Each structure stands twice: as C-alpha cells, then as structure tokens.
Amino acid sequence: MNRLRIPIPLLLFPLAAACGGGEEPTAPPADKVAAEVPDAIEIAAPTNRVVEMEFVEEYSEEVANRMVDFADKLRRRDFGAAADWLVDDFAGHRFSDLPIEGEDELPLGAKRTRWDTSDAPVVDRDAFLEGLRAHVGPWKRVEAVVWKVKGAEFETRPLWGKVRLKILFQGTGADGGPRELVAWAEARFDKRAGNWMLARLALESLKLESRDAFLFTDVSTSTGVAHSGIRFGQPGNDSFAWNGAAAGDVDGDGLYDLFVPSNQRNFLYMARVDDAGRLAFVDEAGKRGVDGPSGGSGAAFFDFDRDGDQDLALADVGWEGAEGTVGGNPLRFYRNDGGSFAEVGEELGFRRLCYGYSLVVFDYDLDGFLDVFVCNYGRPKAEPNNSWVDATNGMSNILFRNDGGKRFVDVTEEAGVVDNRWTYAAAAADFDLDGDQDLYLANDYAENAFWRNKGDGTFEDAADDLGVRDLGNGMGAAFGDLDNDGHLDLYVANMSSTAGNRILRRLQNQDEAARSLTKMAAGNTIFLCRAGDGNGAHPSFEALPAAAGGIGGAWAWSVALADLDLDGRLDVFNANGFVTGDTAADT
C-alpha cells in the first residue's frame, strides 16, 4: 500500500533518539502510523467531469457494489476488515461524541435524536471507524447496514467520484429496543489499484430513531407458520405466478384461518387454541382438500352459494401448450362442504386458463350473490409487453357473474370491462356513494383504470375524469379513509427505483418522455377523495404531495390500510422487494 505522505515528526524521531544514546529507539511500525488529517473536509466538484451517462452509471454501480461489501463487514461489526475499504490517508468527520441538536417525539413513544454535525471533528481512518463502533458496538444485534449511493459525479483523470451517500444502521439496542441510525454524507471515492476506495467523508446529518420495544413481535416460529422454503430462483421456487394469501373462517369456529398457495405446496393454516389459550396454526391443506395442484396467485374466501360457509376461489397462471397440453394451472374453485373442500371450477364455469393474479370479490349487480373479477397480466415468456408505458398485449381481465350460486358466467364483454393491459391488482368500493361498487385497477407498464359502475350492469372508465390514471408500474391498490373525512381514499402501490431516479435526475432534457419516466420511477401514490358535495356524490381525487410521506416504498406489492396503532387514523403497511439473491450486491 502506498503511503502518500509521511509526517515529518516521524522522520525526525529515530534521529533524535539515536543521538540520545541509551535505549533502543522504537519507531511505531509503519502501519500503525496515523496519517495527518486535514483541518476540514472539502470535496470539490469534479472539473473534468465524466459526461457519458452510461459511464457515470457504471461507476455509480461499481461504487454502490463496493459499499455493499463494506456494509456487510460493518453489519458483522468487523471494523478491522472494514478498514480495507478506506484509503490509508482517509479523513472524515467523526460520528461519535457530537453535540445533540434536538430530540423529536415520534408516534407511540418513539423518539428521534439529531446531532449537530456542523463542527464534527476531522479524524483519520481508525478514529473514524471507532466513531461508528461507538454507536453500534453496544447494540445487541445489527440487523442491516446500508451505504446507498444517492447521486454521483466523476472526475475523468485521475478517476475519482464525488458521491452522495445515505448511510443506515438498523438493529436492536442494548435494551432490546429497535434502533435506526441514519446519516447523509458527501464522500470522495478514489479508484486505486482497480478498487474504489473511500477517501473522504463529510457528514451532513446524523440522527437516531429508537423506541424501548419493537411495535410488533415476529411470532412465525411460535405459532407454526414459519415455513422455511428455498431461495427464489431454485427449482421448486421459480415461478413468477406470485403466491398470495387469503384469510377467512373455514370451519366456523370464529377464528380466522389462512390459505396460502405456494409453488411447492399449498397451506391451509387452521387456527387452533390450546387449553392455555395459546393460538397456533396447523396446516390441514391435505386433509381438507386444497393441497393440489400446488401453486396459485390470488385467493379469496367468500360464500358463493350462500350456504353459510366460506368457499375459496384461486387464481393462477396457465396456458395452452402444444397439442392440447396445459402449462401452469387453470383458475380453481373450491366449494366448502362441512369444512372440507371439493374443486368444482369446471362445473361452475370458473375453470379458465389465463394469466390471473389478484381476485376481487364484489356484488357488482347487487343481486345478492358475490361476483368475481380476475386481474389478468401478460405472459412475458410468450409475448413480452409491447410498451413500457402503454402495454396493451396482456390478457383481458375477466368478470364472472355469479348466477344464483349455481354457476359463473363470463360477462366481461357485456359489462364493458374488456381491457388488455397488464393488470396485477384491483380494489372495489362504492367511492361515489351511488349504491354500487366501482373498481380501481393497478396496471403494470401502463396507466390505471377506474371502472365506474353505471348501475345497469356495465362500467365506464372514469380514471381521466377523476385524475387517477397514475402512470406507473402498478402493483397493488386499496381503499381506505386516510384523511379522516369519512370518504374512502385510494392507495396505489407502484414500483419505484433508486437506480431509475438516479439516472433520470441526470437527464438534462426533461421532455414529456422523461417526465413520464420520472413519474414511473417515483413510487406509490395516495389519492385523497374530495367530496363533490356534502353527501359525497361527484367526488374527485387529489394526489397527496410526496412531502407528506407514506409513499416512498421500493418495489412495492400488496398494501393494507389499517389503524395499526389504534389512534383513530388508518396507517399503511406495504410489502416490498422484487428478488433478493444470495449476493449482497444488487442489479
């Protein structure tokens, strides 16, 4: 390793000692010598900037992936190994022993401590790592460490980059309560001997959020639902027909059971209470006849024949192969007969080969029998989407009318809901309070639809009128009153992309296409319903500004709106993440 500067006192020291005679001079070994630290951290902007976007992105990715490995060492609190990611003459602001700038109260007794970083001391590599250790050393456990590249520009020669970092440590404190340490920093990375090395770090902000206990406890193992499968991408778990979940009381004992379709095997978790009042779940999929064929995406419990028990509809992805073979699985329908199920999809007219994902059960024609809407996607292996912003080559959604609990009739055409966009999800509610249920659709690669129920058995798309087109990669939707005005608002889960946003911010020319893409990469949307008149008729929707929060997810999937803290306001829980592999680095 090259040492760039040797401090002058060190050079003089052996000489002085030699003159004194006496004891043998012992200069500190070279690798223990602290590099001289500058008085301040100044990271100038590059003067000969790399302008080609693909190179900027390539370098950004390289730095990002280096930080993934660095973060992994920090997660293991292996500070000795972590030192290898910093140049020997590193200098940066110390994270520890800073004056407290303020403390904020967060909901449910959580609190945020903010430190004043304006006069943070500049320290060398070892002291910098010691500063990190001072924060997370006392923790019981470090769950995650992320050093995320939020923006970067690079100098051509020699190659170095000015990088904006979001730094996050998450874990459990010494008291068993949750901790999240978040810093923002400006850093300089030098490319030395083929590796990006952290050379300077200027701390912009530092805060710690904490609480004396987690809000929730993971009881998967103690309640019998901890199913440890195989990593996604391995045989047996490699289907893109994403498996869903449905809750309902299968055996009428007043406890909610769970049906969980799965690539390898399906689960029917029956809730059971022991003599001590402990609740656990026992898988009875086989015993109750819902174990095969395994797999399935959206599932829904409801009483289709009004005999008082919960039947089960199951969506899936299936197609006709060569010479009449069937690929994947058709839609299935399980009739509940005394707590056990019989698959009767064929006789009910529900069996269908389609690219089904979410199911929405609602009574669109108010005849008292619940109908089923099937959200159909496309099948990329057969025919990729024909556009990234207006894909129209998916399979049409299907509306099944329930005729008196005797059969299902495909009324997609007569109801006017033929739509070949790639629909992942939908949600039904009478948002305009005219008595019938309307249907909002979240589409991937396209704008969304809002099928307004006209009350005569047909629908019309009112998304434009209502301002809820919401261009994005729609993944999920739910209705709930998020602003306590008594009217149902709409939450739309979309895919957002850190890399996409990073790239898009670099675009000089913000034309229509770039604006569309920026919207697509932005994330979820909250549409607040504004009542047109006092009774809620003729409402319109208004997107909640991003500053209000609640929408900055990642690659978002299902969303549930529920009052999780019982404060009288509906909160948001949103599943996230596409595919996490064995590598810590991301694509």
Next chain:
Amino acid sequence: MASTIDVEKEAGVATAQEVNSQAYLSLHNGQMFTDGLSFSGHERDKLWLNTGAGFADLSALSGTDSPNDGRAVIACDFDDDGDVDLFVHNIQRERHGLYRNDVGGEGFVKVRLRATSTNPEAVGAIVVLTGPHGPTAQVLSRGAGFVSCQAPELVFGLGGQEAAELEVIWPGGVRESFGSVGAGARVELVEGSGEGEPLAARPRVLPDPLPPGLRLEEGDVVPKLAVLDADGNPRVLDVRAVGDGKPVMLNFWASYCDPCVKEIPDLQAIDDKGEQRVVAISMDAPGQVATAESLLARRGGSYPAYYLGAKADGDAVPVEELVDLLRLPLPTTLVLSAEGRVETILRGPIRED
C-alpha cells in the same frame, strides 16, 4: 417492471422492443435468479403511521420490515386482542411471516357485518366511525392490495376516546346509524337492526417466539460443539465434561460488543466461586480472534474461551449451526444444568447495572 437499464434505454438509447429482447427476457427467463443475483432485492417492507399531518416511516422500529420480498399482506386481529396483526407471504426462504401487534389496550371497536337486503356477507359495506380525529371510513373487501384477501372484520382505533358513533353504508347505498359503541366492543352490525349485537371477547395469545438467532429452546440439550481454540486448533466442546457435575453458563460474546466485554469480570467471579463453570464462545470473525483473546485476558477472564470456524467433527456440530450469527443478540448466556440442558436463556448482560 423496468430494470435500470430499461429505464435508461427508454430515455432514448434504444427502443422498448430492443430492450425486450435483452434484459427483460433474461429477467423473465429467470437465469439471473437461478444464479442467485438480486434485482431490486434487500428492499424491506414498509410501515407508515398516519400522524394526521402526514405519514411517519416507522418501518425500522416496527419489527415488521422483513427483507424477504413480500407479496401478499393480511391485516387481521388473529388473537382478538383488539389490535391488527400482520401476515406476510414472502417469496424467499422464510416465506410466512406472522407479526403480533403489541400496541394493545382497549381503545378499539371491532365490527363484523351482516346484510339482509343484498349479499349477506355485506362485502362492499362502508363503515364510518366518528373518532377523535373525525370520521374514519373503511370498506369491507374480499380481495384488495395485491393477491390478498382480508378477513371479513374491521378494526377501528378510538385514539383514547371512550366511545364512538358507528354508521354503515350498506351495499345498495342505504345509510344506517348504529349509535354509540364503547371502547373494547366487538359487535356484529345487522342491516336494519339499528343496534350493534355484542360479540363475546375471546382474546387468545400468540406466543412469544424463540430468541432471534438461537436455535435452542429451554429444555433442549446442548450438543457437542465443534469450535476452535485461540490458536485456531479444532476442539470438541462438551459442556457436560466442562461442568464435571456442575451447572454451566455458556456465554456468547464478541470483542466489538461493549456490554459483553464489560461483564467479563462478572462471569469470572461466577467461575471463581466454583458453583458454576463458565464457558465463552466468541462470535468474532477469524481476523478478530487475537483482539478478542487479549481483551478477555485484559479483563481477567480465565475461563475456557472458544471461537467460530470449526468444521463438524463426528457428532460435534459447529457453533454456527446452533446460532444464526447475524441474528443472535449479544451477549446471550445459556444457563445449563449439569446434564447440559438449557434451563434459562439470558438475553443481554447477566446482571442489570
């Protein structure tokens, strides 16, 4: 589902069709996932609390922010204690996550519904509860979010209020008031009755889990352990032999863990008394073993200390199979009987200061 490269190319470098043929197809052919690569991976589930002024991101403090690529979400009060628990179906190894809500208290109203003029399950009914922050509307759905179907029950928080007014907008549009309902009530609202029918409270317990990272329960016998000594030589640790008829404290610690280092003299004092033997296993990485060893010596720890990294040896299992290294809270100490049975699991320091 545009990838990084797709978004970039869409911005003018290549047409969507060209992109289709490359990154997109490789994505959907799944090869990259077979190879174990990530694509928008390590993204954690999100929990936002509505403060009235906006949404506070409490994901990291919630204990629900799993990185297992969640798809379906069920929000349901499984244990009937009045707060909403969460079930998440993930696509990764730990596929089914059940999170018990520990908010607790009596500040809730739970509602089940029965319609008489339309579908009996009242799917589509909107329930409005007028609470401390104004009215809150929820719709009874069967299928919403993404591939998820919620239970037919709605839970409302009262925010400290003693009681609240309930109104239902039934499918078909008829509005019906159900008057005032008190905190902690579980009611069935039947269309046309105008009054909530009380349902018996049947709270159940979703039991506490094992401590994270530890694959031993109280009552289990600790197997023979394959460990390394400070010089890196493989050893077999049999806690029964170490105890030689006495109970043993098996202490998991690490040099970077301040509370662990702090309690070394306490552990030594216990060992010195002679009624219990102390054995330590360090979670330090191989490069840190020397640091750990010298720290132990400096703090006066002379009880047997071992390190990670040994391979299975006969019936001795590596320590790594007993604990999940990244999830084990430190320090953790197992109090063992002379027979090597786990009697108590101490999470955190053995003594509160």
